[in-house]
Amino acid sequence: MSGEPFLIGDSMTGGYGKSGPDILHDCTIAVERGEIAVIVGPNGAGKSTAMKAVFGMLNLRQGAVRLDGQDITELSPQARVRKGMGFVPQTSNIFTSMTVEENLEMGAFIREDDYRETMEQVFELFPILREKRAQAAGELSGGQRQQVAVGRALMTQPKVLMLDEPTAGVSPIVMDELFDRIIEVARTGICILMVEQNARQALEIADKGYVLVQGANAHTGTGKDLLADPDVRRSFLGG
Structure with missing residues (x-):
């Protein structure tokens, strides 16, 4: 319409x-x-x-x-x-045992093209994720986990x-x-x-x-x- x-x-x-x-x-x-x-x-x-x-x-x-x-x-x-459409639920929104990078890769599951450029854009948006890309997502702070969850949704190019x-449960600065x-x-x-x-x-x-x-x-x-x-x-x- x-x-x-x-x-x-x-x-x-x-x-x-x-x-x-x-x-x-x-x-x-x-x-x-x-x-x-x-x-x-x-x-x-x-x-x-x-x-x-x-x-x-x-x-x-x-x-x-x-x-x-x-x-x-x-x-x-x-x-x-x-x-x-990309959706980030409030809870249970990351794979805790997987690394940050693996979480982002999971976000690209519907992609058939090269998603590395999108991952680079996510790292530019959330620099801490680049720094912690090899770390298990479950070891991150609440605010960093939210960044992983949002980053993973962005990997689908929504x-x-x-x-x-x-911002549930994060500090005012992180919010x-x-x-x-x-x-x-x-x-x-x-x-x-x-x-x-x-x-x-x-x-x-x-x-x-x-x-x-x-x-x-x-x-x-x-x-x-x-x-x-x-x-x-x-x-x-x-x-």
């Missing part, structure tokens, strides 16, 4: 399993090329569920997901990866990078560094869709923000607009 966002989860209603209750209620999430879109909201608001719905990990009873104008609602997550709570790298990735033209518990910091870097409450859109706007919205500040940002 002309004029439609590059990626859109449109009016999504659904939940887990065939007969589970609906967690999402007419929820819409969209992101353009080179944009950072952030999903925030209280615990249990359906933030991660909305992202998983976009990635095809739960059943939609209503609504659709479209990527670059193509309806992908019925595609499996694996098929969506081949269409250009058009969309989806991050579920990328700022990760956000800086995420901005760099977006500048290459990749869509970033991110669920984030550090709402204020995430909205500061967001082109677009979605505040979810009980699986539905409560507020939508630019990151700047949401940060300035008294209702959003009072309800979700601590005043």
Whole structure:
């Protein structure tokens, strides 16, 4: 469709399993090329569920997901990866017994071309990974593990990078560094869709923000607009 966002989860209603209750209620999430879109909201608001719905990990009873104008609602997550979607879950997102370099190589599993240039780009984005390329990923700090997870997703050369709570459990300094790298990735033209518990910091870097409450859109706007919205500040940002 002309004029439609590059990626859109449109009016999504659904939940887990065939007969589970609906967690999402007419929820819409969209992101353009080179944009950072952030999903925030209280615990249990359906933030991660909305992202998983976009990635095809739960059943939609209503609504659709479209990527670059193509309806992908019925595609499996694996098929969506081949269409250009990269997903970094919050936990269990690296192979701990493998080296950093082996983790990145695993990210290139769908590639049939020479992926060494992409690996070099990942090392330029995350210099510490080059330094630790021969080390077991399980020995790294929490922030370094997240870099491995994001790097592995980038090895597929995604058009969309989806991050579920990328800064969970890391220090404020590491969080700022990760956000800086995420901005760099977006500048290459990749869509970033991110669920984030550090709402204020995430909205500061967001082109677009979605505040979810009980699986539905409560507020939508630019990151700047949401940060300035008294209702959003009072309800979700601590005043």
